Amino acid sequence: MTDALDFTPDFAAAHAYFRSHPKYTPSPLRQIKGPGGCTVLAKDETDRMGLGAFKALGAPYAVARILDDRWRAQSGASDLNTPQAQAFIASQTFVCASAGNHGIGVASGARDAGAKARIHLAETVPESFADRLRALGATVVRSGPVYEDSVAAATKDAETSGDILLADGTWSGYTEIPKWVMEGYCVIAEELRAEFETSGAWPTHVYLQAGVGGLAAAMAHMIRLNWAVQPELVVVEPRAATCLQDSHRAGQPTQATGPESNMGRLDCKDPSIVAWAVLERCDVRYAVLTEEEGAVAARQVTALGIPTTPSGAAGYGAILHENAALLESEAYHPLVIISETSS
Known part of the structure; x- marks a missing residue:
């Protein structure tokens, strides 16, 4: 630990x-x-x-690091500008829960890289944030009455779908x-x-x-x-x-x-x-x-x-x-x- x-x-x-x-x-x-x-x-x-x-400094940077690491692991190559790398990136989806700004960072980072994003929002998050996420190309899922519920839903989503969980919180077993x-x-x-x-x-x-x-x-x-x-x-x-x-x-x-x-x-x-x-x-x-x-x-x-x-x-x-x-x-x-x- x-x-x-x-x-x-x-x-x-x-x-x-x-x-x-x-x-x-x-x-x-x-x-x-x-x-x-x-x-x-x-x-x-x-x-x-x-x-x-x-949060524009957090999730977009993590998106870039994750995609670079995953592409290197799969192909042994470091160039993300090849057609093969771009096709790989387009197949990647980032999942997170957000009270607003972290989700916008994930959605923006994914869009700029050419990947996809799915953001879980609690019912307490204003619809204006959901609209901003959709404008960035993200899929929005309403998950539970409070933030902690949306975190649990995003975690389960990533486990079930195999997509990439990109949280800004850490807990036992999830820190890197x-x-x-x-x-x-x-x-x-x-x-x-x-x-x-x-x-x-x-x-x-x-x-x-x-x-x-x-x-x-x-x-x-x-x-x-x-x-x-x-x-x-x-x-x-x-x-x-x-x-x-x-x-x-x-x-x-x-x-x-x-x-x-x-x-x-x-x-x-x-x-x-x-x-x-x-x-x-x-x-x-x-x-x-x-x-x-x-x-x-x-x-x-x-x-x-x-x-x-x-x-x-x-x-x-x-x-x-x-x-x-x-x-x-x-x-x-x-x-x-x-x-x-x-x-």
Whole structure:
């Protein structure tokens, strides 16, 4: 199990892959007004590669790695541009569950490569997300009332059909492919590191929203690995879905209980076991948001010029509830990830 939980990403390979991608450009680092007179650095992922969320870096990269590995295993060749390779790719179907953005990443990655995608959505996911998936060529299947039901349905689908399960969460017996998804997310931390190395304006606190924990863990790993100035790391969850905080307190991966959250992309009751293990070694603290606090944060960030959702603004929401002395300190330089657009 120890090896399965290990996360040592080849972030240079991920960065090289995206630098060669025609749709890639680093996302902007903005400055927005925070409470108590502080300035908040905001990594704006709301137009990442035209998909509107940071997850454009995860699943499409994993799709490319999976297809490359499978074609090499079958043919012994590395060129994916031959007619034979293209026919092989066209025969491949990726299956996943999604609360929205991961499915869009899988659908987009599959479409761009020439493969197919089938996405399982819980009944709680808005139809607008389903329409976006269909527009990317994916087949949409409604599976169960909540996200965990759609995960179970996607897993069973892949087992029955023989198609490729591409989840962004990890569990016992399924860890390697989601690590490639997380490897793609490491690009965000590398973009930020390069910018801070140039400016010297390193943040003192980084707020990382978490559902199953993939983004938070990838960012935490990279920050602890190679940032020259080390910030405090704060992982932010909805009060309705504190699976990572609960796991931290229990000392083992633990399912959270709670009602449905309006922070839909963070409303995950089962932690990624790999993400949990990474966060346990990265010296993080936890913050939780109520439903109203998440909604307030989204309204404020949107009013400041970055249209986003309660999920996207969760880090900013945590800043709103920091203590006054910290907020008013000249030494306080917080960073948040605005992880998705509201449009």
